[in-house]
Amino acid sequence: MTNFSTIKKSIVTAVLELFEGENVQDLIVIEDTKKDFEGDLTLVVFSLLKLSKKSPEQTAELIGNRLLEKQPYFEDFNVVKGFLNLKIKQNYWLTFFKSWLSEDDYGFVSKPTGELYMVEYSSPNTNKPLHLGHLRNIFLGDSVVSLLKAVGHQVVKTQIINDRGIHICKSMVAWQKYGNGETPISSNLKGDHLVGKYYVIFDKIYKQEIKELIDGGFSEKEAKVKAPIFLEAQKMLLLWENEDSKVRALWEKMNQWVYSGFEKTYKDLNVEFDHLYYESNTYHLGKEVVQKGVENGVFYSSEDSSIWSTFSDNNLDDKLLVRSDGTSVYMTQDIGTAVQRYKDYPNLSGIIYTVGNEQNHHFNVLFNILEKLNYSWASNCFHLSYGMVELPEGKMKSREGTVVDADELLSSVINEAKSLTSERGFLEELSQEDILDICKKIGNSGLKYFLLKVDPRRKMSFNPKETIDLSGHTGPFIQYTFVRIMSLLKKSEDLDNEFNIEDLKINSKELEVLKFISNFPDILGQSAKELSPYLLANYLYSLVKSYNSFYQDHPIITEDNYDLRNFRVQMSKLVSEIIEKGMNILGIEMPDRM
């Protein structure tokens, strides 16, 4: 069957037939023709000059003529410097379009690969509510999962709940001392926010105590480890690891508050997980593995009975794995968690850890340790490292309260959508519930698209004083285009959808839309391969831009020519399907009106 990639292959074939040499294939660069030039595909010939021993223009002419002569696809070509621009016959574009229409899930891989991946994301600490940074993490992880599924893999969505450790004890100590028995119900606060409040209180007191100690003549370093409230937290951690029943009961109570808070936020964001791991369970296994490592000589135990790992790589300092008081650190449980995961899913093709780039070093060390422990799967662990979300004044710090709260931000975007929606007045006859449902979809889309359109590897900034835009390069803009197409399709329900391509003439805007459509499968594949939802997000935007430009200038259901009208309706429909499926991969739902 002829499809778009057949054409690309025919260009490669022509070049291979014309020129001899080693690895000619690698020299061939085919791109979409830039907008300002005439043509559909462009072959860059500079790299072939060594073989042709001719000028760029002559080389391009040679290939162009060959293609016109041998292949039926091309109607013309032109040469600009070393660029050979090839024009594909409209009839072929329309044939391709028909074949896209006949596919069930155009762009998606229908045959399962049989590979199973685990994607870890979110993984919050249970001592404070989620903030904007977590949102970037959650949306990224969630859409990477969908991308992997789109190309035929199976995926387990997971998170590690960081439910133990000194940071949790801090909130617990502060609540015990200053909480007066306050609960989410008594305070009318969401559980995660209530616990977060005590985390901030701890820090405040801690800082105050440090200051007092310094004034009393201690050095800052001494003050930090001598502050009474800090000592209390340390003591509590020890009691916790020794399974002191009172401490455990308090811990369970407060964690429960946090979980129910998170649950609500996840529900609002429309994300869920398949398998949760709790640090409080996996750290045991981590300790065991570390202990075994000491026995096997992989790690060493120091005089004060703390346990360390050394590395052959000079850039890596020795890493502590168990403290001298026997309590474990973050790394300990991460080792245990990884081992546990491969016990649970022995067939994993890989684990993708969605974690901020501030932990690049941590994962470098972790993967090194797993290698040292000789786990065959160690090399399949991958850190999907993303950049921080920064505020105008710099990094967000929970302890200092300079964070953009996830719940607040989401509700403010939804409110923005509400006021805009009521201003426009298209939904007036709907029930309050239906309107709210639509506004939630719009608000979610504004927030998710805002975070997902940026290359995850790069840091990004957000100014909380400005609301998240709902027009321009945004999720709601894309939803809006979808809604307009839905409205068209509704009105054309009774129309016959057939069209004959023999006599059909399409204009440049329609051709441009078809070209965007033709790129969808590649974009999906590339986004999945590079774990980069932003490529898909930006593609969808370009597709929609192009479609809108067509929509503005040409009648669709009111077009008189039968074939042309039906072609336009069908093209609109395919565009809407790509938008919907693509946005769903980004975790964004479509309203059918707005």
Added chain:
RNA sequence: ACUCCCAUAGUUCAACUGGAUAGAACAGUCGCCUCCUAAGCAACAGAUCUGGGUUCGAGUCCCGGUGGGAGUACCA
């Protein structure tokens, strides 16, 4: 101090991984609603931190400089 990352219009982001005249959006100026939803379309104006190098060709690669960020914890 050492290691790593980053620097593109006033602002927030792109640039098919070395290809043509660096694209968008927001903000600014301006035009389009008796016409399929104006959350739209169209137009104007505006940018590669700096100095060298590599080559047919550099925002992209290499070296130096400046400016920012992160990491190097018995923190997470």
